[in-house]
Amino acid sequence: MELVLSIGIGVLIGSGVWLLFRPRTYQLIIGLSLIAYGVNLFIFSMGRLKVAAPPVLASGGPVNPADYADPIPQALVLTAIVIGFATAALFLVVLLVSRGLTGSDHVDGREPN
């Protein structure tokens, strides 16, 4: 399982990095979103993989931490997902406005010579 997920993370990041180097802003926004998935999964996987052990406590009794998935990476990723959406939105708007001002959707704001 770990290997499959690792390869998945690698491909997400690799595809994202490829798009980072492309010249068009839209490619960049797709690339950043892919990288965001990869990074979120990566941070999430720092808590190790556990099946059927969500960090939702069964009852109020004494807790055995080994029975539950690590809640910290999950808490980190939860806010990261929302912030990731916000930055994607900001970037989208910046690219639209920049295209309006420069007339080009190249990342440098002008077509290469």
Place this chain on the structure above:
Amino acid sequence: MMDDTSLILMVGLPFAGSILAAALPTSSRTAAAALAGAVTLVCLVLAIALYSPVASLGAVRNEIDWIPALGLNFSLRMDGFAWMFAMLITSIALLVVLYARYYMSPEDPVPRFFSFFLAFMGSMLGIVLSGNLILLVVFWEMTSIFSFLLIGYWHHNAGARDGARMALTITGIGGLGLLTGVLLIGHIVGSYELDAVLASGDLIREHPLYVPTLCFILLGALTKSAQFPFHFWLPNAMAAPTPVSAFLHSATMVKAGVFLLARFWPVLAGTEEWFWIVGLSGMMSFVLGAYFAIFQQDIKGLLAYSTISHLGLITMLLSLGSPLGAVAAIFHMMNHATFKASLFMAAGIIDHETGTRDMRKLSGLFRFMPFTATLAMVASAAMAGVPLLNGFLSKEMFFAETIETHVSSILDTAAPYAAFVGSAFAVAYSIRFIHGTFFGPPPTDLPSTPHEPPFWMRFPILLLVLACLVVGTLPGYTIGPYLHTAVTSVLGNRTPEYSLAIWHGFNLPLIMSLGALAVGLVLFAFLKNYLATSEEGPPYFRRLKGQRIFERAMVTMSWRWARFLEGHLGTRRLQPQLRLLVLVALIAAAWPLTVLGFNHDKLTLAGADPAFVVLWAIGITCAIGAAWQAKFHRLVALVLLGGAGLVTCITFLWFSAPDLAVTQLLVEVVTTVLILLGLRWLPQRSKEIVASEVTLSAKLRRYRDLAFAAAAGTGMTLIAYAIMTRATPETISNYFLEKAYTEGGGRNVVNVILVDFRSFDTMGEMTVLGVVALTVYALLRRFRPAEDSVESPEQQRIQNADDDARPDRKLGDTVSDYLLVPAVIMQWLFPVIIVFAAYLFMRGHDLPGGGFAAGIAMAAAFILQYMAAGTVWVEDRLRVLPVRWIGIGLLLAVVVGSGSWVLGYPFLTTHSQYIELPWIGAVPAATALLFDFGVFSLVLGATTLMLIALAHQSIRRLRAPRPSPSTSGEAS
């Protein structure tokens, strides 16, 4: 206790006054002067009152903890020497305030002047009263900054700007040197407290780091006191208003350097390095400063060079390392401040009355302003060292000290000759100043006709000149005891026997004094005719200007080198920058992987669920497909991106993260809607580039990028795998798991972490979200799309043309027909989604869900209405006020957080309990729930604001941008 408070007040009041003065209206000249005068007077009175405790106790101290963990205290300390300086600063400041009231023109923004002035005085008092070296450095830097502001006060004048910049650069560099030196001292002594440092002189002098420490401290002191080779900023600082020159550049700020030398004298002086560096710098400044002063045509320039020279004299005295030398130095610091401040004020009056400071134009002013002229003559005589004036006394002591042999070396042997020559020059420039301005034929073609200034403008000069006379004739009765207190506080038990008498017998120093007077007189007689018409600056040397060298160095560093580095190493293109970033990340990540090793043997697929493998096969296909199609098929890429997102979402669910899965799914929906809304404004890109048209270099570029991407991806795989297959170290997660229910009152640990344990972080993230949403809104308010996107999209045009062509149809009918069924479903879903959001929110504390998920779900409900029925229809029926939601969310979070303060707990402490409600049952009622409602409200507001702002663009009347700004941008 009283005395402690006085110290704080002396440092604090000027700054408070400065802020008050800054708030005064621009035209209130008298009010600002009165305020400054009152503050200064209070400080002066406080200083006077402090004399008796200082004299009896040795020093008054006040310590307030600042950063005790680092050994930094806000400690103030006033001993006799600091008292003397505090008196000097406050009394001259008071006179300068009075003078400036008349000097400054009503057209100038005078409150700003006094605001800077007071802040400067506060910093200066801070320097002399600091009991902690770090604190001293802080005030030291502040004097540099306020000096910069004061020199550049007339900022419309290029000379003022350049002078201010140069002064700041030089003294700022010196300040950094001083900071380094102080840190070294702290390292050697183990404390920054002045008392501790002054007690460890031997330790410092014998330490291997003594020489670097000394050099750094001297860098600070010599730059501040404008000593050779850093002297050149001072004449350029004369572009400041004259009260500033009188206060900063004669009496106080330049004295900070020699103050520091004297302060550290017991600790650093007495070694060979000290003698050579300080002595050489002092001697060069003394002789060259005096020589240059003779040839100045600007009277303020003459006084500036004379200041350099006199400070050189003090530096020389301090370099000798003999206690008597230190006594003479301290004495001369006071004497020089008295006569130089009065001379600057006289120069200001001349400038004010005649409109020029050029001695080639000035002459014969005695007949217009006999009173001012007499005062200036007395002050000049003190400067020249004429008997019965205070300058004479300290100069006698100076001669006596130079004759003594301290360290047998060339420098020591040369000292009496240099002293004699410098003093003769001093006589010459003093005569020149008086003769050039007040004597000779009546002036012709002056910009304005001179007359005596108002009495209160002359009054400060009168007082200072009286002080020169009184100290000069009755030294023992006037200055004697105070000087003794100051000297004892510096020298301690090394205080020598000295006498302040005027008459010491017919000895060598007296002969030297008389000789210097005679030689100076003869020198002036020789140069008189040459000087009447000569250029500014001394012959030969006038081409070799420190200023020019400085300018050249500045241009070289800040322009040529910077341009070179930018041209060769920098780029304005994003792609190379990103490539570099990825490269650095690759290296940084490869490092631990190679050092700590990677578990090769465990690289296995065993145990993988086939369904999971299939899932990720789809995910990988989607990711690569999205990367492949992002250029020409944006919609396809977006759909594939969504596919990769769904796979991510299922992975979260698979590995026990239901909260993440819910949030990811909902965010996926809004992200897709958002990008769909944006697609309409992107340029058409339908033509595929034919494969044969791709040049070789473009191909190579792509292969290189592919290699980078592959390396990054492989690296991430390896790192992720290496970590996942290692055992978990002990983390704080166990704590959260154990305490979530007992202390946070919730079973869903992730939610408890977000809204309880780490709620302060969550608050920060909420704020970011709100800021981003407002930024998006602001950016779109004046959105101007590119020209080719202004027109309606093709599909819309065809539909509208069809609607137009048929008389039975209205505009927009086609669209609503297409969406008839989905629209009904979406509208009916509205209440359902609201209930769903409420459900997610309420169960959040105990089961997957919570404010984040609920907020986005609710936002989706609104967006669906927009999609189903169109913006106009929705906004006719529904008041969505996203900005208010954002505000409510943030306020709620803050209020809930501060509520715990009221009950005496730290910020954002939560309280939890269950309430029994009829029909519903036990409901968790933690205050965290309220906080979570804040999160919900903010997420809802932010998401809706961004989406609606973008959606609105389609119904606005749009204009293409004006062509001018973007095209002119090309040229720059």
